[in-house]
Amino acid sequence: MDKKSYILQLLKYFVMAVIVGIIVGAIDALFGRVLIAISDFRTIHYQYLLPFLPIAGLVITAMYYAFSKASLKGMKLVFEAGQQKTDAIPLLLIPLVMIGTWLTHLFGGSAGREGVAVQIGATLSHAIGRKFKFPENGRLMLVIGMAAGFGGLFQTPLSATFFAIEVIVIGKMDYEALLPALASAYTAAFTSHSLGLEKFSVVMKDTVNLSGTKTIAAVICLGIIFGLTGRLFSFSLSKLKAFMGEKIMNQFLRIGFMAIPLAVLLFAVHGSRYSGLGTNLISAGFTGQTIYGYDWILKLLFTIFTLAIGFQGGEVTPLFSIGTSLGVILGGLFGLPPMLCAALGYAAVFGSATNTLIAPIMIGLEVFGGANMVLFVIVCAIAYGVNGDLSIYAQEKL
Known part of the structure; x- marks a missing residue:
């Protein structure tokens, strides 16, 4: 041409x-x-x-x-x-x-x-x-x-x-x-x-100095944990979808029967705290509200189960909420600003589970601003490497 x-x-x-x-x-x-x-x-x-x-x-x-x-x-x-x-x-x-x-x-x-x-x-x-x-x-x-x-x-x-x-x-x-x-x-x-659809963004004032060995080690640990979390999500979703498809081949029976325990558990555990997108957890993570140590894993499990039995939607916003709530907890454990760790988790868990690298770094830039871009690059790169080649898009890649 x-x-x-x-x-x-x-x-x-x-x-x-x-x-x-x-x-x-x-x-x-x-x-x-x-x-x-x-x-x-x-x-x-x-x-x-x-x-x-x-x-x-x-x-x-x-x-x-x-x-x-x-x-x-x-x-x-x-x-x-x-x-x-x-x-x-x-x-x-x-x-x-x-x-x-x-x-x-x-x-x-x-x-x-x-x-x-x-x-x-x-x-x-x-x-x-x-x-x-x-x-x-x-x-x-x-x-x-x-x-x-x-x-x-x-x-x-x-x-x-x-x-x-x-x-x-x-x-x-x-x-x-x-x-x-x-x-x-x-x-x-x-x-x-x-047409009236609002963008989610957070003004990120927290930052850390990467000159200290302890801080560098903590940031590396964050990347590894976020990467493993994204890998756990994509691996578990793939396996449970396959298991459900093999064990309950009739789609009506699968979704109708398995949605009963799903609804009971969603109702019983904190009154639908884990229903929907997970934006309630994202909001809590960035406004200083209560985040429980088990929020991230319960949101992960409920989302995987909901999608595996045949309900419609997506995975990315729940991944944002999983990363946010996990980041808040890890920030407290590692002595880093919880809101900053929540932002890093927001991007890195998404990147790991989707097997993408540049997209989550750009998410960090567009949602949280450019003040911590070095941190986003480091954490997202580590998370991407830890994940390997697993992805929520099992049929992806041309």
Whole structure:
């Protein structure tokens, strides 16, 4: 390809990225604002809603079976499209995953939201790429869509860009996708914010001096523990999903029956403290409220169980809450500022569980500012190395 043709093609992708960003950002705003309203309603009325979690699970599964059974694959379907194992991602996936996630959160399941946003972005961008017969559609258009989905929901376009690139291509940075992905992520973030979706950010005043041996050792320990936590999450989720699929092959029976003990436990343990996204734990960690020493492990277990039996949502926001609550506890143990350790955990556990390196560092920059960037680089790099190659996206990497 000559230089002129390359520039023309890049311009086409840039224009398409802006279009995708506007559409996905608008959908993210709708999805995110409804989800926040649902979460607030559930927090107040959980005692009336949690008992119906098994019924909600049956409704979600029936919905998929009635309208698009293939969409049950979720993120796996996205990666299959990128690997050209499937021709198209059903557009029905978008409303199904949105409604399914709303129901999961309304009735108290422990799940995230980024999986929905990423699937929305990937589905739309893939469909547009097929419509206009873009070359390299399966890979590049998926990166554009995933960056838009993540960026529009969390309004962290830099981390969204690198998240999409790192998740979809193994062992290398796909620089060809960088500019279009940045365009789609920034456009989606601007669009969703303009439509009333707020960004989460924390003014981080705490810092530490890395000149002392004791402090350096503590920071290294933080990276190792956060890395092991992310590895535990991704390993356990993969194994439990496989176990549930083998032992209870009927999806209706699996979600309907197993949601009964899930609802009972969520109700009994601190009155739905571990339901939903986990933003209550994140807020507690950064405002000096009570964080229990077991918050991180219970949120981890409840999220894994909720997703393994078939409820809809994502993993990233629960990972943020797991890292935050664990960081607060470790800060006290190591004599470091708890809020700073919470911020490091917020980024590093996410990075470990998703098997990404640059994305969590960018999360640190965009959510907590640049004052502690050296710490974020060190801790996230150690966590990434400790994890190895495990990821919550079992079908990832093209």
